[in-house]
Every structure is written in structure tokens, then in C-alpha cells.
Amino acid sequence: MVRNLAIKTLNMVQKKLKEDQEDDSFNRKDSMPKKEPGDIKLEVEDLSFFYGNVQALKNINIKIPSYQITAIIGASGCGKTTFLRCINRMHDLYSKNGYSGKIILYPDGINIIDKKVDPISIRMRAGMVFQKPNPFPKSIYENVAYGLKIKGIKDKKTLDEKVEWALRASALWEEVKDRLKENAYSLSGGQQQRLCIARAIAMDPEVLLFDEPTSALDPVSTSKIEELILELKQHTTVIIVTHNMQQAARISDYTAFMHLGELVEFDRTEKIFTNPSNKLTEDYITGRFG
Amino acid sequence: MSKGSVEAQQHLLYRIKKLRFMDTVFEALGIIAVFLVMTFIFAIILDLFMDGLRRLSLGFLTSYPSRFPEKAGILSAWVGTIYVMAGAVFWSVILGVPAGIYLEEYARKNWLTSIIEININNLAAVPSIIYGLLALGIFVYRLGFGESILTGGLTLGFLMLPVIVVATRESIKRIPQSIREAAYSMGATKWETVRDHVIPYSAGGILTGVIIAASRAIGETAPLITIGALTFIAFLPPSPIKADFPFVSWDSFVEMLKSPFTVIPIQMFNWISRPQKEFHENAAAAGLVLIALTLVMNSLALFLRYKVRRRVKW
Structure with missing residues (x-):
């Protein structure tokens, strides 16, 4: 009786260990995690978006994986930025815009574009980095601390720690630690963009949205930002809109190709760039249009 | 070739x-x-x-008007000017700045706001004596404020109002939309965005607008004569600031608001309309004081603009 129990326990432990190993290998391969829904961060169902009467997005369906970098590519005007700005409800700032469909944010499964959901609560969970660096004309410190302050954190020590952490995580700390009181506009363009990233990650966002973050920067600054984005996927789910296909190929795990407001193809980046299933995708990435 | x-x-x-x-x-x-x-x-x-x-001296600044030109001074006039201008700046700022912020940040852009915008721009061009007539009808008679410092301040305040609304709006318009989007993207509410970004970054422009409007209003004569400001005042309004604790007195403040007044340009007008040449000299001396006051205000505007521009840049 006791022996049976012992064998049973042993089997269970072994089974558990094996499962754990499998889980590990999973992560090491960096493949798309299969657990549902915990490993999907955003599930977009039939998303359409209208600027007044103009339909800018048409029935988008996509599942964005957690802790991965998803790139959105496509020609100008295809709706990539429009899609990105649905995720943090930026469109709500302007009247006459309308959504239909669902964007489910996991783990809690709320529908981001539900009218009942306060966009402020979404924006606190989904940070955004814009095309042109747009730091506030305040001190470097104030820029990073701003998000924390509006979250209600007042304790000086917590703020200091968090600001330092965010600046280190955005590879800016060494360059600015002696001049945190200086105006953010005394920084170079690339530094300003990293400051904007620091400002966004200080809020511990679950999703970080990049809207062509390097299009206004020189190649050196661009490569620094790209390294940074690669690091960031340890902390957060990254979605990046980019004009630059090489950039998408270099940094992303998944790539979505959009064309005229529709999602044409979404797959692992290698697949999209080596063996796309859709003729349109192939034409775009080989430079036949766009 | x-x-x-x-x-x-x-x-x-x-x-x-x-x-x-x-x-x-x-x-x-x-x-x-x-x-x-x-x-x-x-x-x-x-x-x-x-x-x-020749007439400009300390005595000129510390004497009341008199029928003897060499004894006459502008004490009541410059004190009156300062009280009235303080009132005018107060009223125009507390009404004009929020109105400008509302129109620029909150109001939807539709035909109604367009009409309001055109009206405000036109108000800036309305002759000042019309404001005097309006003030005479509303403040002096209807509301019963009399020919007082309060009425004077309100009248010049309304005169300054359109300029301040326009200055506020222009100053807010200069803030790039990307800055607002940055704030909103971090989860700031509209009020937080206005309080933390819109107001601080536009403050320099607003302040410059206030000072420029004030230096126009300081020289206004017509609307104040219309509301019945006196030309001969041989006393000062009660000072709301006291020598002993608590240093300010509400009762004296109210008395001050109710008291009649004169201002430098009215005093000048009064002197210039007299036949004696000596009074004309007094008017010129008062004019110098007025120009000096305006210059000081304009320099202040320049200085503030320089200070703020250096701090806020895109």
C-alpha cells in the first residue's frame, strides 16, 4: 500500500519535471507559446475602424503573442498606424471616429474598444512611443516621472528608483545621470527618443506600441533603439509599426503585412520574409510596390 | 558657344x-x-x-492736483491708475484665460465656435468708448457700482478681454499636438494635460498678451470719462493694506473698490484743456510718467517672453 503510493508520487514528480523541461525548451526556442489564452496578449476580432465615413481598417483578425515583438509592415496609408492607435484608444481624442469589432486584452479579457472601458485605464496599460521624439519641455527627470505621478505615486524615493530603473532599461542612464535636471530638449534626437521609451516603460506597460520610432533618426541612433526594443520584450509585449522592412526582419518575431486597411498575412517573421503565402506580401517585401 | x-x-x-x-x-x-x-x-x-x-520731481508724484499749477501733482492719478489697472488685469485674466483655454482645448470645432471666434476677434476692434457706454449702462446704473474703482477696473478689464482671449488661444495653438498626444498616451486626463502641459507651456505667451493688453488699456481715457471718472480727486482711496496684523482689511478693500478715482490720462486731459501754459507743462510731465510706466510694462513683457521661450522649446 505504502509502496504503491510511493511509486505513484514518484511518477507524478517525474511527469511534472518532464513538463517543466518541455516548458523550458519552449521558451528557449522562442517559439509561439501555445497556452491559451495566457500567451496571447491581444486578440483582435473583426476590427473595423472609421474616420467619419471613411473605413480605414477592414475586419482585422490577429492574435498578438505575449512577450514577443510583432512588426506591422505595409505601404503608406495601409492602416498600420491606425491599427496601432486603436490599441491604446488614441482615436478617442478626435471626434467622429468609430470602432467596431473587438480587441481583447489578456489576462483579464476585457474588450479595449468597448465604450464602457475608460480609455485612460487602457493607456495606463499600453504605452506608446511616437514617430517623432516628443518629450515634454520639462527636465529629463520630470519626463520619466510624469507617468508615475499621474498614477498617483508621490513618494520621492520610489520615484527616484523607478526613474533610474527606466533610464537604465532604456540605455540612457549613463548619458544623463549627471544632468537629470536639464531640459529634455538639450538631448540629441536619438537620446530624446530613448527618453520617450524610458517615459513609457516607467509605467510598466503590458503592451508597448511603437509607431515608426526610428524614422526620424540617423542609423546609429536607430540601431541603439533597435537593440533596446529587443531587450524590452523581456518586460513587455511589443508591437512596432515600421516602414523599414529590414528593421522588421531584424527585430521582430512575428510580422503582420497590411494592405489597404486589410490584414493580408500574419506569421512568424522568417516565414513572411522567406516564404510568404500571399502573392501581395511577396510583391511588397521584394519591393515590387510600396 | x-x-x-x-x-x-x-x-x-x-x-x-x-x-x-x-x-x-x-x-x-x-x-x-x-x-x-x-x-x-x-x-x-x-x-x-x-x-x-522741468516739472518732473518727487513733489509732482506726491502732490494732489491743485488750482496752482506749480503745486499740482499726480498722486491721486497714478495711485488711481494702479488700482484700476490691477482690477482690469484681474478681471481680464480670470475671464479671458479660461475662455481661451476652453475655446482652444475643449470646445468642438463647429459653426457656433466659429461665430464666437469671429465675435471675439471683432470685439478687439470695437472703439473703446463703446465699452464705456456699455459699462455706464451695466456697471454704473444697472448693478449700481457707481463711478468707482470697481467699475473702472471692470471696464478696462472688458476692454482687454478680447486681446487676452486671442493671445491665450494663439499661445495654446503653438503647442504641438504631439505633446498632448504624449500626455494622453500615458493615461493623463484632459484636465491633467491642461494643468501639467497646456497651461505651463503657454503661460509665457499668455503673460505677454496680458501685459501688451494692459499697456494699451493704461492709456485709455474715453471709456473712463464715459463712466464718470472724476478729473479732480484730492484724496486717496482707503488702502486695504494696513500697518498692523493681519495687514489686510476686507472692509477697507471694499471701501477702496467703491471710491471714486482718476487716472493719469484723465488728469492730463484735464490739464491740457486749461488755458494756462503751466498746466500744459504738468500734462507733459504726467505724459512722461505714463510713457515710463508703459515702457516698464513692455520691458517686463519682453523679459518674460525671453525667460519662458528659453525654458520651453520644441
Whole structure:
């Protein structure tokens, strides 16, 4: 009786260990995690978006994986930025815009574009980095601390720690630690963009949205930002809109190709760039249009 | 090189020469215009100096008006000017700045806001005496404020209002939309965005607008005469600031608001309309004081603009 129990326990432990190993290998391969829904961060169902009467997005369906970098590519005007700005409800700032469909944010499964959901609560969970660096004309410190302050954190020590952490995580700390009181506009363009990233990650966002973050920067600054984005996927789910296909190929795990407001193809980046299933995708990435 | 192209070349050189000549002509015209303007301004100031400098003294600033020109001073006038201007700045800022912020940040852009916008721009061009008539009807009679400092402040405040609304809106418009989006993207509410970004970044422009509006209003005579400001005041309004604790007195403040007043330009008008030459000298001296006050205010505006521009840049 006791022996049976012992064998049973042993089997269970072994089974558990094996499962754990499998889980590990999973992560090491960096493949798309299969657990549902915990490993999907955003599930977009039939998303359409209208600027007044103009339909800018048409029935988008996509599942964005957690802790991965998803790139959105496509020609100008295809709706990539429009899609990105649905995720943090930026469109709500302007009247006459309308959504239909669902964007489910996991783990809690709320529908981001539900009218009942306060966009402020979404924006606190989904940070955004814009095309042109747009730091506030305040001190470097104030820029990073701003998000924390509006979250209600007042304790000086917590703020200091968090600001330092965010600046280190955005590879800016060494360059600015002696001049945190200086105006953010005394920084170079690339530094300003990293400051904007620091400002966004200080809020511990679950999703970080990049809207062509390097299009206004020189190649050196661009490569620094790209390294940074690669690091960031340890902390957060990254979605990046980019004009630059090489950039998408270099940094992303998944790539979505959009064309005229529709999602044409979404797959692992290698697949999209080596063996796309859709003729349109192939034409775009080989430079036949766009 | 073919013959045709040589000719073309020569024609081009001729054209350039002609245009260069026009450059010189226009520059000369510009210099003449600037010279005329400067001469005119200097002539006014020089004239005031020659007439009034002799009368300008500490005694002139600390004496009440008198029927003896050599004893007369502008004490009640400059004190009145300061009280009325304080009131005018107060009313125009507490009404104008929020109105400007509302119109720029909150109001939807539709036909109604367009009408409001056109109206406010037109108000800036309404002759000041019309404001005086309005104030006479509303503040003096309807609301019963009388010919008081309160009425004077409100009248000039309303006169300044459209300029301040426009200055506020222009200043807010200069803030790039990307800055607002940055704030909103971090989860700031509209009020947080306005409080933390819109107001601080536009403060310099608003302040400059306030001071410019104030330096126009300080010289206004017509609307104050219309509301019945007196030309002869031989006493000061009660001071709301006291020597002993708690240093301010509400009752004296109310008394001050209710008291009659005069201002420097009205005092000047009064003196200039008298036959004696000595009174004309007094008017010139008062004019110098008024110009000095305006210059101080304008320099303050320049300084503030410089300070804030250095802090806020995109």
C-alpha cells in the first residue's frame, strides 16, 4: 500500500519535471507559446475602424503573442498606424471616429474598444512611443516621472528608483545621470527618443506600441533603439509599426503585412520574409510596390 | 558657344542687374520709412521732455492736483491708475484665460465656435468708448457700482478681454499636438494635460498678451470719462493694506473698490484743456510718467517672453 503510493508520487514528480523541461525548451526556442489564452496578449476580432465615413481598417483578425515583438509592415496609408492607435484608444481624442469589432486584452479579457472601458485605464496599460521624439519641455527627470505621478505615486524615493530603473532599461542612464535636471530638449534626437521609451516603460506597460520610432533618426541612433526594443520584450509585449522592412526582419518575431486597411498575412517573421503565402506580401517585401 | 546663347547670357545679366537695382531701391525706401517712424516717435518724446521735464520731481508724484499749477501733482492719478489697472488685469485674466483655454482645448470645432471666434476677434476692434457706454449702462446704473474703482477696473478689464482671449488661444495653438498626444498616451486626463502641459507651456505667451493688453488699456481715457471718472480727486482711496496684523482689511478693500478715482490720462486731459501754459507743462510731465510706466510694462513683457521661450522649446 505504502509502496504503491510511493511509486505513484514518484511518477507524478517525474511527469511534472518532464513538463517543466518541455516548458523550458519552449521558451528557449522562442517559439509561439501555445497556452491559451495566457500567451496571447491581444486578440483582435473583426476590427473595423472609421474616420467619419471613411473605413480605414477592414475586419482585422490577429492574435498578438505575449512577450514577443510583432512588426506591422505595409505601404503608406495601409492602416498600420491606425491599427496601432486603436490599441491604446488614441482615436478617442478626435471626434467622429468609430470602432467596431473587438480587441481583447489578456489576462483579464476585457474588450479595449468597448465604450464602457475608460480609455485612460487602457493607456495606463499600453504605452506608446511616437514617430517623432516628443518629450515634454520639462527636465529629463520630470519626463520619466510624469507617468508615475499621474498614477498617483508621490513618494520621492520610489520615484527616484523607478526613474533610474527606466533610464537604465532604456540605455540612457549613463548619458544623463549627471544632468537629470536639464531640459529634455538639450538631448540629441536619438537620446530624446530613448527618453520617450524610458517615459513609457516607467509605467510598466503590458503592451508597448511603437509607431515608426526610428524614422526620424540617423542609423546609429536607430540601431541603439533597435537593440533596446529587443531587450524590452523581456518586460513587455511589443508591437512596432515600421516602414523599414529590414528593421522588421531584424527585430521582430512575428510580422503582420497590411494592405489597404486589410490584414493580408500574419506569421512568424522568417516565414513572411522567406516564404510568404500571399502573392501581395511577396510583391511588397521584394519591393515590387510600396 | 553659339551666338544665340551669348545673347541669352547677356540678357540674363541685364535682368540680374535690373533686379539688383530694385533691391537697392526697396532697401532705401525701407530705411526712409523706418527713419520717418523713428523721427515721429522721438519728436513726441522729445517734445514731452522739453515741456515736462522741468516739472518732473518727487513733489509732482506726491502732490494732489491743485488750482496752482506749480503745486499740482499726480498722486491721486497714478495711485488711481494702479488700482484700476490691477482690477482690469484681474478681471481680464480670470475671464479671458479660461475662455481661451476652453475655446482652444475643449470646445468642438463647429459653426457656433466659429461665430464666437469671429465675435471675439471683432470685439478687439470695437472703439473703446463703446465699452464705456456699455459699462455706464451695466456697471454704473444697472448693478449700481457707481463711478468707482470697481467699475473702472471692470471696464478696462472688458476692454482687454478680447486681446487676452486671442493671445491665450494663439499661445495654446503653438503647442504641438504631439505633446498632448504624449500626455494622453500615458493615461493623463484632459484636465491633467491642461494643468501639467497646456497651461505651463503657454503661460509665457499668455503673460505677454496680458501685459501688451494692459499697456494699451493704461492709456485709455474715453471709456473712463464715459463712466464718470472724476478729473479732480484730492484724496486717496482707503488702502486695504494696513500697518498692523493681519495687514489686510476686507472692509477697507471694499471701501477702496467703491471710491471714486482718476487716472493719469484723465488728469492730463484735464490739464491740457486749461488755458494756462503751466498746466500744459504738468500734462507733459504726467505724459512722461505714463510713457515710463508703459515702457516698464513692455520691458517686463519682453523679459518674460525671453525667460519662458528659453525654458520651453520644441
